Structure formats: C-alpha cells, structure tokens
Amino acid sequence: MAGLLIDNIGSLVTNDPSLGDGPLGLLSDAALVVADGVVAWAGPRRSIPEGAATERVDAGGRAVLPGFVDSHGHLAFAGDRTAEFAARMSGQPYTAGGIRTTVAATRAASRTDLGGTVAVLVAEALRSGTTTIECKSGYGLTVADEQRSLEVAAAHTDELTFLGAHVVPPEYADRADDYVDLVCSTMLDACAPTARWIDVFCERGAFDGDQTRAVLRAGVARGLVPRLHANQLGPGPGVQIAVEFDAASADHVTHVTDGDVEALAASRTVATLLPGAEFSTRAPYPDARRLLDAGVTVALAADCNPGSSFTTNMPFCIAVAVREMRMTPDEAVWAATLGGARALRRSDAGHLGVGARADVVLLDAPSHVHLSYRPGVPLVARVWRGGVAAGEDRSPTPAEPSG
Template structure:
C-alpha cells in the first residue's frame, strides 16, 4: 500500500496529548501520513515528512478519528415500529419488547440476517463508524445464539455473547433454568465465537445473582464481561461489573452515589447510550456527574430495533452535548477514544503513530460542528486502515462497506 499524505487539515483531532493541545491532542493546520494502513506521522503540516507517494488535500476541513461504537445489537430480523409509535403516545419502555424481535430472528434465514447486518454496518460506516461491537441476544436458543455470533463475526472481531438478554417465553415460568442453560450448554457452544460476554441486569431481565453466575461462567471460558446496567432502574449491575473487572457498564441512566464511586475508582468504562433515552423518552444519564467524579466515559449508538434504532454516532454526540452536559470535546473523545477503551483497544480511537489509520473528514472546520450542527450530514469521507471506504468516488453500500472488514 502506497504511503499517503493527508495535507491541508484545518483541525486534526489525534486524541494524543503528546501531539497537540488538550485531551484531544488538537493540531491546527495539520497533516497526517499513512503507511501500510497505519498512522506513520501526525502534526503541523509545516513539519510533515515529504516522502509520501500520494497526497490528498483536506482543503482546510477537520479530521477526527473514526468513531468506535462499543455497543450495538445488529443481528436481528423484524420491525418494532408499532411499539415505537405506541411509546410515543405514552406507553413506557420495558425489557419485554425484546421477545418480539426474538420471534422474528428465530424465523429468519441466515441470508436475511446477514443482509440486514451488512446494511447496518454500511450505514454506520457512512456516518464515520470504523469499529463496531456486535452482540447476539435475539436468538435465545443454543442454535440461534451460535448462528448470531457466527454471523456477527463476519462483520467484526468485537463479538459479544448476550444469551442473557431476556428470558424467552418457553422459560417464562423458570428463569433460573434458563440461566443454567445460558451459563452451561449455550455458553459452551457460543464461547468459541465471541470475545465478550454481556448480561442485561435490570428489571424484567436478570437479577444480580443470575448476572454474577452467567458472567462468572463466561470468565471461566475466557470471555471478558460487559454489563447492561441501570437502564430501567437502579440495581446491582454496576457493582457486579466493577467487581468482576468488566470492560464496560452500559446505559447507566439510574446510578447511586456508590455506583459512581465504583466506576471512578475502577477500570470499568461507563458507556452511555443517549439514543436509547431519545427513543424511549427516558431521563438521560448524567455524564457530567461521572466525568467530574473521574470515571472514563464512552458514547455508543446502541443500535437495536426496539429502543435505539440508529447507527449514527454524530447524532449521539449532539445528544450528549445538549442533554447530558458534556462539552463538545468530551463527547468526541468519548465517541472515539472512550469507545476504544471500552473495547480495550489501543490501536483505534486515536491518530497517534502506530494506530490504525481510521479517520473521518468532516465537512466542517472543527469537530465542534458535530454538536453545533445537529442532524447535518457532516461526514464527507471515511478511511479505514488507510483505505477510502466511504465518500468520494467510491461506491457506498454493503459491497463497499465494512461488511467483511479486516479483523482486529
């Protein structure tokens, strides 16, 4: 692969304080050199090395790292439009609606699920997401959870087993028996296809004892925990996540002071999903409280058919600034470097030397415009591992997307 100089960058977010100003490592009038799919150099354009074989002129526009979406549910079939419409008339959101998607997903063919997954990954790529995590959780049988993970692995190396999403109808009278299935035969079949294990620890889903049992079983099989916690009400999810060394605790709409203290004192990333609050008319998480306490915060889209049917991280950035009291710089960092930390990745989320050359050219002079101009399609071009994958003259769609990206 030829070396490329990305020149004439008006404002470059590197997320490397050693390269520029503040936590964003911001460099004005900047350049970026890419070699073999990785960042070889970043800094002021007047100091850029002159040996690059190709040159791209950014025309004074801003460049940010590719967004890292660390929470997504992309393997599913069906539609929950009626549920959304009913909720907009006042019906509250509950975990039970997931079962509608489970029924449709079980009935769908592999080709149907694969096509929908490719569509959503391509959609995310067009809005600047270059790394995405993908969960199972809409099969809830050994066979269907295994195929969900197998399909997810065609799109990303960040695959999460979420057999403990909700209790399926056939186990409605015996949730402990379903928990035993998840942490036994289902996990045995699914663990080889996943990196992570997740549990929806909340009202209407799984309690603290069930959550701990499933996550502990996952740890014994080499999977790293993640936890859905505090979306529908306060509960033990955050404390279990920190106790077990989970990479992230996600949602966090309802937090106690002890939860905040635990997140601030541990390594578990607080992943906030404002698209879910937007789509369910719920209170937004208090990002300011977490940041001021010293917790590491990530932003993710939580794309799913029931409570956050969006893949658009710029939209989530704007929501975080407007509704969660984050500054534009904090929100952009959380959607890039924060997501990388939630996935325990050092090679994405920033544009320091050695990182994968995943970056986005914005149709704006500054990253601030992601919040300043909500709803405006500001992503002009997207590069992944040094290759232009969206924007320009390259076709954009499942055939040109990250439907089969380079594995992590």
Template sequence: MTATMITDIGLLVTNDPTLGAGQLGELRDAAILIEDGRVAWVGAAAGSDAVGGASAPAAGAEATGSAAAPPQVLSAGGDCVIPGFVDSHTHLVFGGDRSAEFEARMAGQAYEAGGIRSTVEATRQATDAALRARLRGFIDELLAQGTTTVEVKSGYGLSVPDEERLVRLAAEVTDEVTFLGAHVVPAEYRGRADAYVDLVTGPMLAACAPHARWIDVFCETEAFSVEQARRVLTAGIAAGLLARVHANQLGPGDGVRLAVELSAASVDHCTFLSDDDVAALAESDTVATLLPGVEFSTRQPYPDARRLLDAGVTVALASDCNPGSSFTSSMPFCIALAVSEMGMTAAEAVWSATAGGAAALRRTDVGSLRVGARADLVQLAAPSYNYLAYRPGVPLVRRVWKDGELVRQPLP
C-alpha cells in the first residue's frame, strides 16, 4: 500500500492529549503520515513553528525506518482533520417503512416501542438480497458523512432463522455485530415473555452467537423486565459475547444499574436517570451512550449530558439509526443536537462521537489518530470541528479515509 502524507492541516484532532492541546489533543499547522492502513507519524507540518512534534518527514523511510518509497503527498488546504466517527449504536438491517408513524408523532401521538413489531413483520418478509442491498446503501451513506466504524444490531427478526440471517448479513459489513433478539416480545409470544426469553437464551443465541460480538437487551417496561434482561445478558456472556444494554429510555428503571453490575461496555439512551444511576456509572467502566436523534424524532426530553460529564461519566454519542425512532445516519447532526440540546461543548461532542464511541465498543485502534491507530480520518470543509455544531445540516465532510484508503473525496 502506498504511504500517504496529509499536510497543510489547519487543525488536527488526535484525541491524544500527549500529542496536543486539551482533551482532543489538538495540533495546529499539522501533518499526518499513513502507512499500511495505520497512522505512522503525527506532528507539525514541514516549515511550521507548531508545537507538538518534529517537522513532517519527507518520506516514509524517515518516519518508520523502513525502505518505503516517498509517500504520496496530499494537502488539506488548511482544513480541520478529525478521527473518523465511531457510531456504536445502529439498527441497519430491516425491511419496510415507518414514515407514517413519524408523521403521526409529529402530529402529537406519543412514541411507543410497539412500533418495532411492524418492522419485524416487514423484515421477515424481505429477501436476503433486499436486506443486503439496503444495508450496504446505509454503509455508503455513513461513510459519506464521516462514519468509519459502525456497530449494527439485529432485533427485527425475533425468530431463530430471521435473527440468524440478520446477524449474518450485518457481519458482512462490520466486525461490531450485536445480537438483539431481546428487542421486544414478538406478536406470536404475546403474554408469554418468559417463554420468549427461553427461546432467546437457547436456540436463538446458539444460532446467532457465531456471527456476533455483542449481546444486547431492551430493558424497559414495554419490553423486558430487569430479571428477564439479566437472564439474556448472562446467557450471552456465558456464550462468549460482550454485554451492552438499552435502558432508561422511556422512563426510570433498573437497567442502568444492571448494566453496571454486569460490567456492560455501554448502556444506551440514559434519558431518565436517578442520582444513584449517575453515581453508579461514574464509578464504573460502563459508557453512557446518548442518542439525541431519538429525542429529536420522538419529541421526548433530551438526556442531560452535562450532568453525566460533570459527574465523571464516560459519554458516547451514536445515531441509533433505525426506521422508527431515529432514522438518521448523520453523526454530524447528532453532534449539533448534543451541543444545542444536551449541554455539551463542541469539543466534548466530537470526542464522544469518536473516542467515546470507541470506548463504548471497547476499541483502542479507532477513535484517535495516535501512532498505530487505524488510519480512519475525516477532512472537514471547515477550519475547525466547531463548525459541526455551528453549521448544522451543511455537508462539511470533504474527504474520508478508511484504513488508509481514500473512500470519499470531492467531486471534480
């Protein structure tokens, strides 16, 4: 693979405070060298007086000691470069359409989790080819908006064969696959939730675990109780999966403390939190993943990110892209909402959408631009990451690199 030197970076966000200023490890007048899909060097651009490292090397051999040929040189033209977004919560494999449900909510109808069942019916009827084509379309859409790492959940099959095919299809596009058989109780098990949990923790888990890295459960009054959620998560952990939890979206509950008890990597939504919930998160390694697209699309109260951050909780931002409650794949949009509605600064929101998402996935190779990290970068058509909140809705992603390969660039 040809080495690439990106120079003339007006502002580089590394997410490594040892490399630059503040939480984001910011470097001005910077450059970055990519070799073999990884970050090989980070520092000041040639001729720059910037603090943060030696001047940019002229060739890959000088940076790494290898016999590599001089790198291809690309100018960022003074733009801001940030790590690729890490979207740690999506539901991208589904059939059907729920735009009428969205329209009804905008007219005043309250959001209810039961709408998931309509997507289940449409997904079961869809062919593998149709689901695969739609999924790959979403992945292209994510890349175009700067998302280079994405988690994908099942949860719209809710039968053994359908859940198995959803995680299998998801595994074609990402290593971060989550088995969410415990999304809601399907219609055929209405009134028999415990029997459905038996299915999820038995034959369904056995069929899905080979394709997944994660186990998840929707721990809410309208979905699964904390006792049922514990059964699902402990069975998944016993099968070798890592835990994550949907909780405290629709109202207060014990889901957050269950996630902490079981050392889940993240607990997602966190809209209704008690002081005890916040304290438990602050004393744990469990990330609070906030999904502002949901509140935008359902007109529910936004989570209080400021409260969590001030308590020392690690916060991630994710899109929760799904057909019912948050049909957006735009992490820049979620950043803008987090700043305008959730009390976050632009720096905190960018960190949460990159390094925070990586923490929610227990990844150290993405979400930052330190030496050895995957070369997943986004060049913004702006001098600062602040523009992601300052100019909401404007397409600011100019170039995207994924594993060192340029996967999006401006049209001629």
C-alpha cells in the first residue's frame, strides 16, 4: 500500500478494543498507516506491513489519538457579549436572556461576515485537534436568517442542526405558540433541505414540553433527526422527551432525576456534557460519574457560543471534565472522540480502526493523559483531517518530562 506512515508512536489511542488495551484500544510503540484518506493499518511498530507507505512521519515517541468530535456548537452568529460575561463574573446569574442580544447582531450582519465568523471558529477548533464539528442555527429566528445561517455553515461542516426553536424572538413576545407554528411550517420548509438535525432549547424561558414535541415531530416528518438541549437550567421534561424521540443526544443534562438517568441508560441517546458552559456561567457541573456508573453513553463537546461558552478548545473541556465532573482521563478522551461520534451517529469518526476516516492528532506529550494533566498547555502538535495535514508540527523535539 502507498500512503502515509506515522511511525514511532509512544502511545496510540485507537478507541478500538480489538487493537489494543481497554476501551481506548491503547497501543505502545505503535504505528499508523493512512491511505486514501482512511486508516489502512494500525498496530505495533514491529509489525508494520512491507511497503506500507511512501511518506513517513516520525512521532518521536509522542502520543497519537483520533481527532476530537465536537457534537455541539453555535458558530453562526455575530456580535459580542463581553459585558454579559463580565457581569456574570461579578455575581449576576445566567438566565439565557442574552441570546436575544446575539439575535439582533446576527440579523444585522452580512452573509460574508457571518460566514467569516464560522470559518474562523472552525479553523480555531481544528488547530486544537477538532476534526469533526457540529453547527446549529438559532441566532436568526426568522425564516431568511435561519436559512442563511445554515447555508454559510454548510461551507465548513456537514453536521448542520436547525435550531429555530432556540428562544422566542422579540416580535413574538407573548405569542410563543404562534412562533412554534412558524418554526413547524415555513421555517422548517426553508431549512430542512440544508440541515441533518432538528434541535429545541427545552427549558423554562424557552420552550415547554408540548412545544418541544411539536417542533421535533415536524422536523422528523421532514427527515431530520432529533437532538435536544435538555435539563440545563433546572429539572424538566427534556431528557425524557429526547429518549421518547430516540434523539441522538440530550445535551447539557445538568439537572436530572434518577428516572432521567435510567431512561438514558436504557436508550441509545447519548448524554452530551458541555463543561465550558458551567465554567463560563459558574453553574453546577453535571455529574458525569453518576451517568457513567449507570451505563449512560457520555460525550463531551465545547458548546462554542458567544454567551455561555465561548471556546472551541476540546482539550480544555477534557481537563475541566476530569477536574470538575469526576471523569477519568481515559473516560474524558473517549467522550471527546468516540463519544462525540456516537452523539452524531457517525461510525467513521472518533476512532482509528481500519476504515475510519484518517482524522489524527499528534500531541507534544507522551500520553493522552497529559490533556488533563497539563491543563491550558497547547499540546496539539499536528493534525490530519481525512489524511491531509492541517499544519506543520509546531514542536518537533519531543518534550522530556521533568520534575
């Protein structure tokens, strides 16, 4: 085979237990062969196939893992909410009302400016190792603006979610049901051809259970697959509705009952946890340990948005999840890679088994554990997406541990 050989890998996370140890399928002193944009072989260096590749990259004993799969993002927006963040850090609570500020700015922005913001954030995410990213609409809240948001995001990702039911816009104040009718009809007709997913912010101050069900039913009727903002600000029906609709994921999942946890564990709905939101709002973190111990499939995502989690950095989310949410380093890395792929119902991403898309991250560290062990340090040295290098190795000399 002719392709790329990544050789001399100190620790390789494959997320394929048939290839290595534990759920991460860990291999030491390993190598990886990429051909035609997919993984052609992975295993110990001593077993590299003859003539495996025409190009060789020496990993220098460093760690390699799958690209991060960020399954929850709000990248199509305009404007800035620095003042809101500063106010929260001064003691004011987060109530989600600032979404309307972003709606006004997004409506006023040009298509070029909106697309430019998405491009910058996707590139930023890629530099920190994110090779698959989801993007929602939800800051336009008119038929034309929601359609435009999805169209500009489509230039950067196939994982597009229609979130017309984000909040009720000002022109529909006190007429929430009328707005739901618009979402379920004209707005979905315009947006469904571009989107893959349908989402609703099921929360007090946004949309109640009946309204959420109505939007999800309308989306499913047009071929979209549900995912749901659920139980972020307090207890509510979101998790149960997500399971009821066989949603790919229930996102946030911060305030859950035993019944909610049991429902998730008995379903194929992934609990997608968004530690950046709690970090940025000083809200209680979800109890990942409780979910994992119950057998719930857990993903981690960045939730990049201008109000409550303005980060694209998945290594940061991994570190926070380990420190604040009682996840182990292995669990957090799995959740940020294969967990995210499960939340997007992707079989080609989040792992480095044979046939997977060759989304590969080289760390300037000997182990994936360093992602949480060395928080805030830019450890992503090189990224390949579909076998194509996204940039040069920024740290060619492997770091020697000290101290």
